[in-house]
Amino acid sequence: MHERGLRFGIYEDFGTHTxxxxxxxxxxxxxxxxxxAEWGVDYVKLDGCYTDPKDMDIGYPEFGAFLNNTGRPMVYSCxxxxxxxxxGMVPNWTAIIETCNLWRNFDDIDDSWDSVSSIINYYGDNQDxxxxxxxxxxxxxxxMLIIGNFGLSYEQSKAQMAMWAIMASPLLMSVDLRTMHSEFKAILQNQALIDVNQDELGIQGTRVQKSNSIEIWIRPITPVQQDNYSYAMAVxxxxxxxxxxxxxxxxxxxxxNFPSGYEVVDLYSNTEYGTVLPDHQVNFSVNPTGVVITKWTIVTT
Structure with missing residues (x-):
């Protein structure tokens, strides 16, 4: 795995059985x-079947401490x-944040647009x-990203990648690398989207507008000037x-509202919209179950 430039992830379960x-x-x-650690694992996913959720407040931190004690850096997915x-419990988010590098808080993804859409809706409806x-x-x-598998169209695949970038989501591929088609590979390797996803501020994006199944999501990103952010925007x-x-x-x-405006570029088509001032209007053509994602970089003088 490591010789091929990949990371080695493994699945386990906190309970008696997976x-x-x-x-x-x-x-x-x-x-x-x-x-x-001896096997050279880089990423550990710990599920929670066959156990009492009340025991997780002790068990997940305990296992995280054991991972850290090995001295091998391993991403801990809870x-x-x-x-x-x-x-029906209220999670102890302080403990979860201190213990885990990432965590699941909704249903497993299926290889379908309905599943992707339900996750996006859950995150938007519960974003506060x-x-x-x-x-x-x-x-x-x-x-996971299901891009390149069987359930998503090309437009839907672009939408998932864009929304996962906006939501500051961990990017985990689930596709067979040996048979992946080139158009899906290009989506997964879109460096501009990966840069948004990996932005150093680490601020998760939010849904700021929704009407007639059209949504606008924005995420503050770098560069920043005097507390004024640049943004990624998904329509x-x-x-x-x-x-x-x-x-x-x-x-x-x-x-x-940055007075000097924003330089706007489409992160899929590379279309440049020039300098857009706060009171200007930009029109985007968005395909069904699709997305237009743009970067709005503050104009500095």
């Missing part, structure tokens, strides 16, 4: 942590809050509770009527 019925980690936390939310928990080193995880269409729709965007109405 969700598929294989042996879980319960009773063997230190042994398994040491074993993963399902801790997902199981507690499903059971979700977004404040994200930041450098600790991220909300809406689950997402969840319409399924088969016709592109024109969407007019007024920056000031979305909180983009």
């Amino acid at each position: 969700c598929a019925g294989y042996p879980g980690i319960e009773g063997h936390l230190e042994t398994d942590a040491n074993t993963f 399902s801790w809050p997902d199981y507690q939310l499903a059971s 509770d979700i977004v404040p928990n994200a930041g450098p080193g600790h991220w909300n995880d809406p689950d 997402l269409s969840q319409r399924t009527d088969g016709t592109p729709i024109s969407v007019a965007v007024n920056p000031a109405s979305l909180g983009l």
Whole structure:
């Protein structure tokens, strides 16, 4: 794995068994942590089947400490809050943030647009509770990218990549690298989108407008000047009527008020819109179940 420039991730479960019925980690936390380190594991996903969600407040931090004690850097992916939310508990977000590098808080993703859409809707509808928990080193995880598999069209694949970049999501591919088609590979390797996703500020984007299945999401990014952010903006269409729709965007109405304006570029087509002032209007043509994602860089003098 490492010789091929890849990272080695492994799945385990905090309970007696994994969700598929294989042996879980319960009773063997230190042994398994040491074993993963010996194997050269880079990423550990710890699920939560076959255990009591109340026990997770002790067990997940304990296993995280064992991982750290190995001395090998391993990304720690938790399902801790997902199981507690499903059971009606209020997760201890302070402890989760201190313990985990990323965590699941909603349903598993399926290989379909309906699944991707439901995740986007969940994050938008609950963003006031979700977004404040994200930041450098600790991220909300809406689950894997399914780009290049079987369930998404080309436009839907572009939409998932754009929205995962806006939401500061961990980017985990689930495609067979040996058979991936070139158009999906280009989406996954879009450096401009990856740069947005990996922006050093680590601020998760939010939905700022929704009407008739058309949504606008923005994410503050660098460069920053005197507390004025640049932004990534996604205009997402969840319409399924088969016709592109024109969407007019007024920056000031979305909180983009930098007096000198913004240099705007489309991160898929590389179309440049020039300098856009806060009171100007930009029109985007958005395909059904598709997206237009742009970067708005503050104009400095």
